[in-house]
Amino acid sequence: MTEMYIPKEVIRIRDYIKSMKIRGAGTIARAGAKALAIAAEKYVGNELSKFMKYMECIANYIRSARPTAVSLPNAIMYVMNRLRKSDAKSVEEARRIVIESANEFIDYSLKAIKIIGELGARRIEHGDVIMTHCHSTAALSVIITAYRQGKVSKVFVKETRPKMQGLITAKVLANEGLDVILIPDSAVRYYMRRADKVVVGADTIAANGAVVNKIGTSMVALAAKEARVRVYVAAESYKFSPLTLIGELVPIEIRNPTEIVSSEWLRENPGVEVFNPVFDVTPPEYIDAIITERGIIPPQAAILILMEEYGLSIKEIAKLSNETEVKIDEDYG
Amino acid sequence: MKCNEIARFTSELCMKLRKGKILSSTEATLVVLDTIMRASKACNDYFNDYLSEWLPKILHSRPASQLLINSLRQFLHHYILIARQKGISKVLSNVRRIIQDIKDSINREINSIALAASKRIIDDDVILTHSYSKTLVEVFRRARNDGIKFSVYVTESRPVGEGLITASTLAKLGIKTTLVIDSAVRYVMKRITKVFIGAEAIATNGAVVSKVGTSAIALAAKEARVRVYVAASTRKFSFETVFGELIEDIILGKAYILTSKEQLKGLNSKIRAEAPLYDVTPPEYIDAIITEVGLLAPQAIPILIKDMYGWPPKITKMDELINEVRNLD
Numbered sequence: 001m002t003e004m005y006i007p008k009e010v011i012r013i014r015d016y017i018k019s020m021k022i023r024g025a026g027t028i029a030r031a032g033a034k035a036l037a038i039a040a041e042k043y044v045g046n047e048l049s050k051f052m053k054y055m056e057c058i059a060n061y062i063r064s065a066r067p068t069a070v071s072l073p074n075a076i077m078y079v080m081n082r083l084r085k086s087d088a089k090s091v092e093e094a095r096r097i098v099i100e101s102a103n104e105f106i107d108y109s110l111k112a113i114k115i116i117g118e119l120g121a122r123r124i125e126h127g128d129v130i131m132t133h134c135h136s137t138a139a140l141s142v143i144i145t146a147y148r149q150g151k152v153s154k155v156f157v158k159e160t161r162p163k164m165q166g167l168i169t170a171k172v173l174a175n176e177g178l179d180v181i182l183i184p185d186s187a188v189r190y191y192m193r194r195a196d197k198v199v200v201g202a203d204t205i206a207a208n209g210a211v212v213n214k215i216g217t218s219m220v221a222l223a224a225k226e227a228r229v230r231v232y233v234a235a236e237s238y239k240f241s242p243l244t245l246i247g248e249l250v251p252i253e254i255r256n257p258t259e260i261v262s263s264e265w266l267r268e269n270p271g272v273e274v275f276n277p278v279f280d281v282t283p284p285e286y287i288d289a290i291i292t293e294r295g296i297i298p299p300q301a302a303i304l305i306l307m308e309e310y311g312l313s314i315k316e317i318a319k320l321s322n323e324t325e326v327k328i329d330e331d332y333g
Numbered sequence: 334m335k336c337n338e339i340a341r342f343t344s345e346l347c348m349k350l351r352k353g354k355i356l357s358s359t360e361a362t363l364v365v366l367d368t369i370m371r372a373s374k375a376c377n378d379y380f381n382d383y384l385s386e387w388l389p390k391i392l393h394s395r396p397a398s399q400l401l402i403n404s405l406r407q408f409l410h411h412y413i414l415i416a417r418q419k420g421i422s423k424v425l426s427n428v429r430r431i432i433q434d435i436k437d438s439i440n441r442e443i444n445s446i447a448l449a450a451s452k453r454i455i456d457d458d459v460i461l462t463h464s465y466s467k468t469l470v471e472v473f474r475r476a477r478n479d480g481i482k483f484s485v486y487v488t489e490s491r492p493v494g495e496g497l498i499t500a501s502t503l504a505k506l507g508i509k510t511t512l513v514i515d516s517a518v519r520y521v522m523k524r525i526t527k528v529f530i531g532a533e534a535i536a537t538n539g540a541v542v543s544k545v546g547t548s549a550i551a552l553a554a555k556e557a558r559v560r561v562y563v564a565a566s567t568r569k570f571s572f573e574t575v576f577g578e579l580i581e582d583i584i585l586g587k588a589y590i591l592t593s594k595e596q597l598k599g600l601n602s603k604i605r606a607e608a609p610l611y612d613v614t615p616p617e618y619i620d621a622i623i624t625e626v627g628l629l630a631p632q633a634i635p636i637l638i639k640d641m642y643g644w645p646p647k648i649t650k651m652d653e654l655i656n657e658v659r660n661l662d
Contacts, residue, residue, distance in 0.1 A: 159591050161491065161514045174603035182591055182606040184491040186515040186546030190612045216516025219549055226552055260489065260514060261497065271504030273511045275486075280520045 004057055007042040010035045017065040017072070025203065026113065026137060028066070029075035029238055030106045035062050036079050037102035040095045051091045055083060055098065070204040070250075074238040078105045078309075112236040112293035117141030120199065120234055120291040124151045128196040131156040131188075131229075134214035135165035135172075136201020138234035142291060143199055144176050154179040156191050160214060162259040162276065185216050192227040202235040202290075204250050207242075207306055209284030209299025211235075212250045215277055221286035230288040233299075237292045240306045253278045336376035336383065343368055343387045350394035352585065353610045356465040356495045358398040358533050358569075359439065365391055365401060366432045369408065373428035380425060384409075385659040392651060396581040397542050397611050399534035399569045402651060404435050409654040416661050442566035443468050445625035450529070450564050451475040453623070458483040458526045461518070461554075464544035465495040466531025468564045470502055477508050484509035486525060490544060491515055492591060492608035518550050522557040530614075532565040532622075536574040537638065539616030539631025541565070545609045551618035560620040563631075567624050570638060572648045583610045 013035040016022040022031050039058040043051055059076050066072055082101040088094035120142030124130070130152055132139055146152050155173055157180055160166040170180045183191055198220055204212040211217065211233050224231045241250060257266060257274030266274065284299035292305060307313070334342075346368060348354075355361040369384075376383045388405060395401055411431045416424040446468055454460065454476040462469055462485060476483060485503050487510060490496035496512065504510040513521055528550060534542040541547070541563050554561045585608045616631035623629075629637060638646050 158516075159491070161489065161516060170604045171601075174601045178603065180604045182604055184515070184545070184591060184608050186488070186491050186544075186549065187607075187609055187612070189549040189552060190545055190609050191607075214516075215514070215520060219516060219519040219553060222519060222552060222556060223549060260512065265497065269501045269504055271507075271510060272500045273509075275511050275513050275517070275521070277517060277520055280517070 004054065005042075005044075006058065006061065007038055009038050009042075010058065010062070013038075014062055014065045017062075024137065025071040025239060026109055026236060029071040030109050032062050032065075032072045032075040033079055033102040033105040033109075036076065037099045040098035040102075043091070043095065046091055048088065048091055048094060051094055052083070055080065055094075070241045071236075071238050074240075074242070074309075075105055075109075077242070078238065108293075109236060109238065113137055113141045115293040116234050116236065116291050117145035119293075119296055120232060121146035121149055121151070123230075123232060123289070123291070123296065124149075124197060124199075126151050127153050129154050129156070129194060131158070131191065131195040131198045131220065131224075132169060133158045133166075133198075133200050133217050133220050134160045135168040136213075136234060138236060138291075139199045139201040140169065140172055142232070142234050143173065143178070147176060147178050152178060154181060156181050156183055156195055158183055158185050158188060158216065158220070160216065161185055165214070185219075188216075188220055189223040189226075192223045192229055195224075195227075195229050198224045198229055198231045200231070200233055202233050202239050203279060205233070205235055205240045205290065205299075205302055206250060206281075207240075207303045209287065209290070209302040211282045211284075211287060211290070211299070212252075212279050213282065215280045218280045218282040218286070221282045225286050231282075231286060232289055232291055233282075233287055234291045237294055237305050237309050240302055240309060242306055242309075250279075250281065252280070334371060334375045336372070336379055339368070339372045339375045340383065340387070343372070343391070347387075347390050347394040350391070351583065353493045353583075356493070356498065357467040357531065358395070358400045359443065359467040361395055361398060362401045362404050362439065363436060366404065366408070366436060370429055370432045373425055377425065378421075380428075381421070381658050381661055384412075385655055388655050388658075389652070395583075397533040397583065399542075399571045400439075400566070403568045403570070403572075404439065406648070406651060406654060407435055408432065409651075409658065410649070413654065413657050413661065421661060439566070439568065442568060442625040443471050446564050446566060446623055447471040447475045449625075449628060450562065450623045451479060451481075453527070453562060453628075454481050454483050456482050459486065459524055460484070461486045461488070461521065461525045461528045461550065461559075462499065463488045463496070463530055463547055463550055464490040465499045465502075466564065468566075469529055469531050470499070470506075472529065472564055473503055473508055474506055477506055484511065486511045486513055486521055488512075488518060488546060488550070489514050490546060492545075492585060493610075495544075515546050515549075518546075519553040519556075522553045522559060525554070525557070525559050528554045528559055528561040530561070530563055532563050532569050533611055534571045535563070535565055535569050535622060535631075535634060536571050536613075537635050538574075539619065539622065539634045541614045541616075541619060541622070541631075542571075542611050543614065545612045548612045548614040548618070551614045555618050561614075561618060563619055563622045565622055565624060567626060567637065567641065570634065572638065572642065572646045573650075575635075575638070575645055584608065585610065
């Protein structure tokens with residue numbers, strides 16, 4: 001394609017995602033879908049094959065904003081698969097499919113959090129003490145819905161170093177009226193025997209049901225298993241990663257040491273390396289259930305969600321993944 | 334220094350102990366012993382009053398530190414014995430020697446442990462350690478001086494964050510050191526070949542009381558089949574637990590221990606912060622306890638106690654000893 005016009009609204013959305021002005025898995029996914037709809041709307045021309053090419057280019061362009069976040073490519077795939085599989089005869093028809101699918105995705109995603117809250121709350125029993133880690137809208141939806149039903153007695157919130165997202169979670173829960181106990185991450189095993197259930201969110205869920213989430217989640221899950229405390233993961237279905245179906249590993253982002261120690265400390269201690277992985281992987285056997293808007297599933301059924309979500313067979317997903325470059329992190333935490 | 338000044342100093346010391354400001358239990362014990370020695374000079378005739386007033390407070394400020402309890406017990410035994418034999422006036426001049434003997438023993442024990450433990454470190458070992466332990470720094474220093482090439486991962490060790498001091502100390506010894514947050518222990522565990530931790534107290538069943546986070550590390554190590562070694566002298570054995578005593582928890586309860594006042598702004602009263610200083614690691618997660626008399630399985634602790642002190646161990650309770658001091662005349 002020699003010349004491609006990218007609408008400036010689309011450019012702006014991509015920039016916002018890249019600079020993290022737009023953040024949070026769900027918000028990013030909805031913004032990506034919206035950008036596709038805008039692009040389709042703004043397209044000028046009558047040749048269907050050119051429109052299809054144009055949309056693929058736009059899709060790649062938006063996707064590249066944050067290539068490792070699974071919700072964005074999944075939102076794009078949701079829309080693009082419906083376009084690719086359609087038998088649209090004209091640009092007009094194809095455009096309508098893109099806009100409709102994008103809106104469908106956005107509605108879907110907004111409803112998902114509410115449904116997850118309702119389904120998840122059914123798993124919470126009267127008087128339960130819950131432990132949670134980091135800040136997850138889906139997990140909060142479960143805890144708050146259950147609290148409104150009078151079930152939750154208190155919540156242990158882990159501070160979640162280095163960025164202390166536990167404070168955000170504590171604030172949201174306390175504003176709802178919940179009793180919150182903020183604890184250091186090191187105290188996870190100490191307090192686990194006083195907890196009845198663990199509810200956490202997810203960044204990405206692999207085909208085998210392994211959950212990639214904020215660093216420390218796998219330690220929480222291990223301590224919970226030891227104490228026979230149930231672990232629930234709350235996640236929208238677009239957090240399931242299709243590429244893991246063909247054995248790709250989920251890349252783990254390593255961030256700056258200054259999130260943990262000050263730059264003065266680093267200067268004074270040049271001999272100390274500071275290792276700051278952001279996510280870890282919780283194996284499926286430590287998870288009792290994943291709460292999605294499509295129902296509560298055992299982690300081993302993750303593959304079914306994936307196949308259904310994208311209306312694809314394993315063969316098709318394998319073919320797709322050949323066309324996408326994936327960074328592989330050897331260090332599968 | 335006058336007696337009331339040393340009393341004020343002791344009061345501040347208690348506060349520091351209570352908040353976990355003095356990191357290693359060995360260092361805490363050495364500071365307490367030095368303070369008592371200075372008090373014996375400053376308070377003179379009132380030294381017994383000082384002891385009976387301040388020892389309970391000191392003990393209550395770091396109740397989990399068995400090294401402190403047992404070292405003070407040893408001091409009181411000797412002190413009372415000499416006072417009975419030679420009289421109060423004579424015993425005061427002996428305090429320095431009694432305390433020096435105890436300090437020498439503590440240092441000898443650390444050296445023996447460092448010798449035994451450093452032999453467990455081999456080339457290419459990747460060790461994980463937690464918190465700050467004076468004994469472990471000695472272990473690593475010796476292994477380094479023996480020319481062994483190993484590296485150490487150190488956890489930040491919240492809520493106090495003393496892992497930074499350990500990391501800094503080890504790096505300055507020329508040991509390859511990596512700092513990670515407490516949440517990352519399971520992530521890094523499969524890179525680790527051995528876990529080394531220190532202890533506040535060892536219960537009769539071999540359970541280890543140590544800085545909070547230790548038990549999670551031991552659990553993650555067990556899951557990954559990584560061996561866990563505890564470096565602790567027999568002075569850290571808790572004889573009281575033979576009789577079913579529990580070791581008291583210390584829970585810090587102020588939110589600012591977890592975060593800056595800045596970040597706390599706008600948090601409502603429904604939020605409470607809690608941070609225990611210690612936790613208990615069950616014996617089944619520990620491969621060996623390295624003491625000055627050698628390397629032991631945690632299950633062998635009662636046998637060693639029996640060998641050293643008889644069974645049940647003949648110990649006098651601290652409050653009984655303090656009462657005896659009160660009645661010395």
